[in-house]
Amino acid sequence: MKRVAVTGLGAITPLGNSVTEFWNNIIAGKSGAGPITKFDTSKFKTHFAHEVKDFDIEQYVEKKEARKYDLFTQYAIAAADEAIKDAKLDFAAMPQEERFEVGVIWASGNGGIGTFEEQLKEFYSGDGTPRFNPFFIPKMIVDIAAGVLSIRYGLHGPNYATVSACASSNTAIISAFDTIRLGKAKIMIAGGSEAALTPASIGGFNASQALSKRNDSPETASRPFDADRDGFVAGEGAGALILEDWDYAVARGAAIYAEMVGGGMAADAYHLTGTPADGLGAALGMQKALKDAGLNPHDIDYINAHATSTHIGDLSELTAIDTVFKGIDVAISATKSMTGHLLGAAGAVESIISVLALKNDIIPPTINVENPDAAIPQGLHLVLNTLEKRPVNYVLNNTFGFGGHTATSIFKKVN
Template sequence: MKRVVVTGLGVISPLGNTIAEFWSNIVAGKSGAAGLTKFDPAKFKTRFACEVRDFDPLQYFDKKEVKKYDLFTQYAIAASDIAMKDAGLDFKQASEQERDATGVIWASGNGGIGTFEEQLREFHAGDGTPRFNPYFIPKMIVDIAAGVISIRHGLHGPNYCTVSACASSNTAIINAFDTIRLGKAVTMIAGGSEAAITPSSVGGFSAAQALSKRNDEPAKASRPFDKDRDGFVMAEGAGALVLEELEHALERGAPIYGEMVGGGMAADAYHLTGTPADGYGAYLGMVNALKDAGVTPDKIDYINAHATSTGLGDISELVGIKRLFNDLPVAISGTKSMTGHLLGAAGAIESVISLLAIKYNQVPATINTENIDAAVPAGLNIIIGKTISQEVNYVLNNTFGFGGHTASSVFKRYSD
């Protein structure tokens, strides 16, 4: 099969909208959480989130286009544009053959939920006459971001959306990896975006007892593995990767962040929103990823854990990690402590972090964690407090979603 490398990265995030700013804030251990500004949260139990700041859609498209796209699609376009520029790709100058061999697999767990809410509010505020925006459906449907990216750049390769809740964008990246190594495309744009900081979304996750209520200290609310954690912090944004067949990347002298070598998926087959105490779904997804990559557990230097800061989820994942890695000194951290939980875009943002960890030989810390939960298995090397410097050649990136979906990907340092 073909070898696959990552040649471009892009982010729109609560910690910055460029790779340089984003990574600087990650290394510094900065939290993106603050009081909600997208709507009045006064009556909500949770009144904070990790919002994207300083995003100007007019940097990427004109006013007429803004009206056509929900915010999740705007984030997708921006992040993918950044990644393509980072990779040195300009499809306006590319041949038809090149564009035919390039595809897009883009993920979102919620799609245009903001558009959906807005249209329903307008309908119920009126006289019952069905006056809906003609762009309502294309703004709302979850697959539209993949389609818009391809239309924008004239890309005729495989094009679709993956939806597996909070595992969605990791699934998209794994699918893009498989598409290239099987020879069905040469280049793939993959990632995910979310813009779900809306009343119904915040209210719904709150009703499911999933969100932190630490309203007096939002920057310290996401605290994976801590005995006092009380739920995740909702976030928004997008992460994008350009994946390429190795020979194609080398031929055009592309920058290479790392090589993708494996992906594994599985199911908890357990509960709508909960995870099993034995962490079996997480364990099996990781086993499948390492098997696919052809590496043994001792090769992994860093695990970017799903680590949402929920009571059941954190421990379940660590139990699965302990079962597979036993007492190996692999570094583990939960970067959602800084970014918040980007839901369907989490795997993409954390893939960016994983690749930058390889590039810079740095392992980001889990911030805010002060007292490790007694239920955390002994012997695990959880990095807390500050970023550490160490050699990072292989990274395992975990993501899990409601419905029991698990997806794990493996990146390595590129070498001839």
């Protein structure tokens, strides 16, 4: 099968609206958390999140056009724009026949949930007459970001969305990887975006007891692996990767960040929102990714853990890692401690971290760990509070989602 190169990266995150700013804050161990500014949280149990700051869609599209898009699509446009420029691709100058071989697989867990809430609020606060925005449906549906990107750049290759809750964008990246290596496209824009910091979303996660309530200290609330963790901290944003047929990328003189070498997907088949104590689905996904890449567990140098800062979820994943990597010195960190949980965009943003960890030989830290959970399997190499500098040749990136979905991707250093 074809080899697959990573040639471009783009990010809109709570830690910066460019890949450079984002990465610098990641290695500095900063938190993007703060009080929610998007709506009044006084009656909610959780008053904080990881919001994107200073985002201006008019840097990318005109105000009139922007009104057609929910915020999750706006984030997608911005992240993809940076990734395309980073890869030095000029689709406008590319013959149409070549654009037949360029596609988009873009993910979101919630799509236009903000638009959905706004429109229903307007309807029920009025006289009952259905006066909906003509763009209500296309603003809301999850696949629209992929469609908008294809229209924006005139790309005629495979085009669709993947939805697997918080595993969605890792699933999109794996699907794009498979599309290229099977020879069905030369270039794929892959990633995900989420803009679900809304009353219904925060209220719903509160009702399921999933969110942290550490309102007095938002910056320290996301604390994977810590004994005092009390839930995840919601976030928003987008991550984009440009994946290319290796030979095509080399022929056009592209700078290559990394090679994507494997992907594995599985299911817990266990519970709507919970994970099994033995981490079966996570272990299966990691084993499938290793097999797909033709690697052994000892080949992996760093695992970017899904670790959201929930009590059961963190332990389940670490148990799975212990099952697959027993006795192997592989560094593990949870970058959601800094970004918060970007839900359907998490896998893409963490893929960017994984790629840059390879490029820079840096293991980002897990911040806010003051009292490591005594139930964590013994012998695991957790990178806590301070980054580590060490050779990184292979990175494994885990993402899991409500419904028991698991997705694991593997990236290789380019020498």
